[in-house]
Amino acid sequence: MEGTATVVKNAGSHYLLSALPVWAPFPAVLKGKIRLKGGSSTNPVAVGDQVRWSSEGEPSLQAPAVISEVLDRKNYVVRKSTNLSRTSHVIAANIDRAYLIVTLYFPQIKLAFLDRLLVTCEVYGIPATVVLNKVDLYRDECADEIADFRRIYEGAGYPVIETSALTGEGVDALRADMADKVILLSGESGVGKSSLVKALDPSLDPKVGRISDVHLQGKHTTSLYEMYPISGGGYVIDTPGLRGFGLVHLEKEEIPLYFPEMLRASRACRFTPCTHTHEPGCAVKAAVEAGTISAERYNSYLGMLEEDKKFR
């Protein structure tokens, strides 16, 4: 037998494949060496990869399918083994969309952190949706803050979906949005990632999310990443926070390229390149003053420039 399938679980030495959208995982192993083109990655195959496989008869644990080829990736997320390390670990590939989970309160939102995640998505080429969870806790008291939040992120070009894993509000909208997509879930601890997955599909194991959380705390990461099928269609890969998501290092002149609204505005800057900080005729600063680019997003940008300086 042979075919093409998606890697739905990466357990280091073996894998589970499924020919999505059919959810029928079967075991597979790598044969010999499969090298990633131009990569210095510690793992040649990651969850989300499309692979060619073959087997003598029905693949089983005793006689797993053999992976012969990894097809080209449309995108992938890496994590460096350590800050200084040159080798990296591919966490997931072929992501259709990232859901960045936040809540205005409990824990209080950190816009700079969210903007970091958004920049990371832009670098990886993964479309992002911001999911504002726990709205049951602050919807009534904080209608203005919610409106401001929507203005900032929808204004920057990101869809915003309000949810409550507790009351189920917005969960149907999320389920419909994710149908047939491979979704990467990220956000800081405590925002409700695991709860949302459970709300999306109550049949899923309550340990969802914790597996990878616990695993990532170990400093040596052989990977254990997997995707979970959601009953309405769609597949979720849970990654804990920025660390799991992979911090990308950018040169300071690259940073504004990953704020889409700044990139659009910057075509009208008088100077190229423009840091959008002190230059006369800067269209980005003009847009911030006019309110078409949010001061909050601009501040996150300035913060990232400052951080960048520290490493020089």
Ligand SMILES: Nc1nc2c(ncn2[C@@H]2O[C@H](COP(=O)(O)OP(=O)(O)O)[C@@H](O)[C@H]2O)c(=O)[nH]1
């Ligand atoms: N009120 C309320 N609490 C929530 C909601 N989502 C999650 N929680 C609670 O927030 C805490 C953290 O949730 P969890 O799913 O573990 O967050 P994770 O760390 O992002 O996976 C738990 O006590 C949840 O019960 C929500 O929409 N509303």
Ligand SMILES: [Mg+2]
């Ligand atoms: Mg969790």
Ligand SMILES: [Zn+2]
């Ligand atoms: Zn400028």
